[in-house]
Amino acid sequence: MNTTLPPPTAAWRWIALVLASLAMFGNYYAYDALNPVVDLLREQQGLDYGQIGQLSSAYNVAALLVLLAGGYVIDRFGARRAIVVFAAVCVIAAVVTAAAQNYSSLLAGRFLLGLGAEPLIVAVTAVLAKWFKGKELSFAFGLNLSISRLGSASTDWSTSFASPLYSNWHDPLWLATGVMSAGLGAAVLYFLMEKRAEGRFDLGEAVQTDKLELKNLYRFSASYWYIVALCVVFYSTVFPFRYFAIDYFQQAHGLSREGAGILSSLLPFAAIVATPIFGLWVDRVGRRSLFMAAGSLVILPLFLAVTYLPPGPIVDLVVPWVGSGEIPLTLLLSVLLLGGVFSLIPAVMWPSVAYIVDERRLGSAYALMTFCQQIGWLIVPLVIGWLNDRYLAGPENTAGYAPGMWVYTALSSLGLFFAWKLWRAETGPGAHGLESIRTRSA
Structure with a gap:
């Protein structure tokens, strides 16, 4: 220096x-x-x-x-x-x-x-x-x-x-x-x-x-692997859904391209606004594994709600200087809740790794976590695409999209299971402080 x-x-x-x-x-x-x-x-x-x-x-x-x-x-x-x-x-x-x-x-x-x-x-x-x-x-x-x-x-x-x-x-x-x-x-x-x-x-x-160190994987704790598993199923759910979302909103729900685009944009826009807020909140109150479990619980029914619930009244959603679109209320509420979870879980999940992994191995821990994430993210779009073709999904057969939505729901169920396992581990004798450490006490 x-x-x-x-x-x-x-x-x-x-x-x-x-x-x-x-x-x-x-x-x-x-x-x-x-x-x-x-x-x-x-x-x-x-x-x-x-x-x-x-x-x-x-x-x-x-x-x-x-x-x-x-x-x-x-x-x-x-x-x-x-x-x-x-x-x-x-x-x-x-x-x-x-x-x-x-x-x-x-x-x-x-x-x-x-x-x-x-x-x-x-x-x-x-x-x-x-x-x-x-x-x-x-x-x-x-x-x-x-x-x-x-x-x-x-x-x-x-x-x-x-x-x-x-x-x-x-x-x-x-x-x-x-x-x-x-x-x-x-x-x-x-x-x-x-x-x-x-x-x-x-x-x-x-x-x-930091480079990925495959030879020392066994040295990570169970809490780390629960977070990795939650990361895999969470991103394998949300990102593939976003990839197909605009087409899905058009074909299965009859939205215009403009309306489908505005509705889909609520997911990243929520992350722009809410992720820093959730991060500050969790730092103040702790309870990180509980927050991850709560977010996993919220996401669980959303894909089935989009698939099976009545559309509800039409809402004219306006984004200033961009445009507007007519959105069924059920879709709007479901995507808003999904956007909240899209903000909450990443705001808690990624910083939590720093509490449970030795600082000298933090780079390898994040590299491994991202590597596993990419594997899940690779597989799910292939599965969704195959299911949509297998069941002839399209505007004349909107029920053909349901199998893919059940895949998202099954992944969300796995996410809730891993979040619950993490909460159990972090409220037991081998806890790393995810539940207890706050900004004021750190």
Whole structure:
């Protein structure tokens, strides 16, 4: 550490945060860009639901390969170079996907996106740690997540503000390419900014990325594995549902594309607003495993409610400067509750690992947790796509979507079981403090 240089000023830190977060905004927008065009891919490209599921899983296969490689690339090139390199990979992936003329090219585009997007997230994490360590690190991570999730919400809102593009499936993906290109521009600006700052401020030692240590898996406690299991089933439920949601709302419930996009956007938008609030709340009161169990209980009936309950009265849902849509009340309430759970469980789950894993092994613990998450996230879209095809799901046979909704419900049941096991473990003699530790007593 160079003690002759002053620490970076607040203005430089926040500029670094904004530029890195804009790269993540483009990343999330590009990832979710397929969601609003699922029906167009089926109608215009002739894809079935099984193939749509494979497009989602191609990303996860690439992500698994990147996680197995660990942090070597980022360690080799440094975070400031890595953020540019991987953002460029995401742009290339977006171009390949938007320009695709056949299914193989679409698969290649999504695979490339997985190779770029996951290490880009790691590189941005390293960037934030470099600028905010010992300062407002938690707050900076929260703002970064909020801006990233805004990218997901903006993809859903594009069905309204960019509705003329949805006459075909290529144009919305070209829009996503433009947004990701702007993210690459932000990454380049960050590279130049950090290069300029190096001679003016003390940016600390280079941060090394932890690698996945498979040889010591047996050393993690039961509570850790309960959290990993909850993570797998939770993300394997919510993210695949979001992937098919806009098409499902259109085909099974007769919503317009604009209304379906606005309704789907409530999930990431809830995370933008509520995740930091839930995080502060849990830090004040403790009871982390109980909160995870409560969230798992709330999610359990929601997919069946969407499938079987009467739609209820129509609500005109308006998002200022974006658009509006007519939404059945049952759908609206179910998605709002799902958005609350989507905010609550991640806000509690990821920080809880730090309480039960030795600090020296925390990087390996998070890498393993993410690796397992990707496996579940890979499999479920394939299952849902196969079930939709097997039972001939479509607007003429809306009951064909029910088997997939039962899969989400079964996963939610597993989540409740693992959350209950975690609560039992953390209220017993081998507890790690998830129930008792509060900000004021930590």
